[in-house]
Amino acid sequence: MNGFSKLTKTEKIDWIVNEYFSNPTEAQQLLKQYWNTDSKLQQLHDEFIENTISNYYLPLGVAPNFIINSTNYTIPMAIEESSVVAAASKAAKFWAERGGFTTNVISTTKIGQVHFKYSGHFSDLTEFFKSIKPKLIEDTKPITKNMEARGGGILDIELRDKTASLDNYYQLHCSFETLDAMGANFINSCLEQFAKTLKSQVESHLNETIDIIMSILSNYVPECLVRAEVSCDVIDLKDKGLENPQLFAEKFVQAVAIAEVEPYRAVTHNKGIMNGVDAVILATGNDFRAVEAGVHAYASKDGQYRSLTHATIVDNIFKFWIEIPLALGTVGGLTRLHPLVKFSLELLRNPSAKELMSIVAVAGLAQNFGALRSLTTTGIQEGHMKMHLMNILNQFEANTKEKDYIITLFKDKAITHNAVVEALDLFRQSNSD
Numbered sequence: 001m002n003g004f005s006k007l008t009k010t011e012k013i014d015w016i017v018n019e020y021f022s023n024p025t026e027a028q029q030l031l032k033q034y035w036n037t038d039s040k041l042q043q044l045h046d047e048f049i050e051n052t053i054s055n056y057y058l059p060l061g062v063a064p065n066f067i068i069n070s071t072n073y074t075i076p077m078a079i080e081e082s083s084v085v086a087a088a089s090k091a092a093k094f095w096a097e098r099g100g101f102t103t104n105v106i107s108t109t110k111i112g113q114v115h116f117k118y119s120g121h122f123s124d125l126t127e128f129f130k131s132i133k134p135k136l137i138e139d140t141k142p143i144t145k146n147m148e149a150r151g152g153g154i155l156d157i158e159l160r161d162k163t164a165s166l167d168n169y170y171q172l173h174c175s176f177e178t179l180d181a182m183g184a185n186f187i188n189s190c191l192e193q194f195a196k197t198l199k200s201q202v203e204s205h206l207n208e209t210i211d212i213i214m215s216i217l218s219n220y221v222p223e224c225l226v227r228a229e230v231s232c233d234v235i236d237l238k239d240k241g242l243e244n245p246q247l248f249a250e251k252f253v254q255a256v257a258i259a260e261v262e263p264y265r266a267v268t269h270n271k272g273i274m275n276g277v278d279a280v281i282l283a284t285g286n287d288f289r290a291v292e293a294g295v296h297a298y299a300s301k302d303g304q305y306r307s308l309t310h311a312t313i314v315d316n317i318f319k320f321w322i323e324i325p326l327a328l329g330t331v332g333g334l335t336r337l338h339p340l341v342k343f344s345l346e347l348l349r350n351p352s353a354k355e356l357m358s359i360v361a362v363a364g365l366a367q368n369f370g371a372l373r374s375l376t377t378t379g380i381q382e383g384h385m386k387m388h389l390m391n392i393l394n395q396f397e398a399n400t401k402e403k404d405y406i407i408t409l410f411k412d413k414a415i416t417h418n419a420v421v422e423a424l425d426l427f428r429q430s431n432s433d
Helices: 011-020 024-033 041-047 082-094 122-138 141-149 184-205 245-261 265-281 288-299 340-348 353-375 380-395 400-409 417-432
Strands: 060-068 071-078 103-108 108-119 152-160 169-177 210-217 224-233 309-314 317-325
Touching: 011 024, 024 060, 024 245, 041 417, 060 082, 060 340, 060 353, 071 082, 071 265, 071 340, 071 353, 082 122, 082 265, 103 353, 108 184, 108 400, 122 152, 122 169, 169 184, 184 210, 184 265, 245 265, 245 309, 245 317, 245 353, 265 288, 265 317, 265 340, 265 353, 288 317, 380 400, 380 417, 400 417
Parallel strands: none
Antiparallel strands: 060 071, 103 224, 108 169, 108 210, 152 169, 224 317, 309 317
C-alpha cells in the first residue's frame, strides 16, 4: 500500500475494512462509534498521532482518601484491569487512618548522551574537551534561555571513555534540570547542538575525524528519584481481616524479602506496583513506556532484578517504602491539550512535577500494599474475581436482571469463570420455561 498516509481518514478506513474484514460495514460502524461527536475535539485527537482511524478508550477511575504529606488527594487512574482502582482505594483508606503516606523527592536530575566514535588519542581529546566545554554550553544559549529563566538548564557535561566496551566509542554524558517539564525535546535539542559544536571544534582544531552516532536523552533516570513510605506500630495494623497484626506484619515483610531475592517473583511484584504507577501516568498525559523502561532498569541496577519496595519491622514499628525513578512533567506534551489530562491534573490540584512524582510513587506503593495484603491473607483471587465478575457477565451479554441475580448468588461464594457461566445458563433456562 503506497501513499496510505496521504489518504483522508475516511479513505483509510474504507481501505482497511475492505482489505481485512469479512463484514466491512460492521467494522466501519464500530470505528465510527468511538468518534467524538464534537468535531473539534475529534480533530484534536486525530492530530495527536499519525494515521488515526478512531479513538481507543480506557476507563478513567478515581481512588479517593489518599493522605500524602498531610494533604488529601483523590487520584485519577486510567486502566483496564479490574481490581486495581479498588485495591488502591482500600489501601489509601487503610493508611489514611494511620497517618497517611510521606514522600521525599531525592533528586530530579535527567540524563542525555552524545554517542560518538573517535580514533585519536584519548589524552588529546580529554585536554581539548576541557577547553571547549564552556563553548558547548554557550552554543546552546538560544535553547536554554527560557529554561534557565525558570531555574533549570544544563547541570554538567562529562566526557566518558567507553572504549573498553566498544572500539573507539566515547560519549558526552550530560545532566539536566527541566523543572515541571518532562524535558525530552529540550534535552534532545541541547544534545544535538553539543554534537554539532563538538564535531566542528574537534575536526578544526585537532585535525581528527569524529563520527557522531546519535544524540538522545536516556530514559534511565536513577538520579530522578522519589521515596514514598508508610509506617505504624505493628499493633496498629489490626483491621478487619487482620486480627493478628504481628503475624500479618511478619508474613508481609517475608513476602517483600522474597521479591528482593527471587527474580521470578520480583517481576510480578513490580508489575503490581506499575499497575498503580502506569494508571496515574496515563491519566496525567505522561509517557508510561519511558517510565516502565527506567523503572525496570533501576530494579536491576545491582546486577539482579529485585523488588522496588522494601519492608522492615524494627522496635515493633512496621515500615514499608519504595524508591523509584520517575521523570515526569506537568507542562508540555498532552498536559495542555488532552481535556481529560487537564481534568486529571486539576483534580490533583495542578501539581508541580515534584508533587506528581510523589503522587505516582504513592499510587505504586499503595497498589503493592493492597496486593501483598491479599496474597498473605485471603489470596489474590478472592478480591480479583469479585471485580472480574462483571467482565464475565458482560462477556455473555447478561441483562440487568441476570446481573443482579448472579451478583447476589456469588456474594458469599468462590467465583470462577465456569461457575458463573453455569449459574447464568441455569438461570436463563429456568426463566425461559
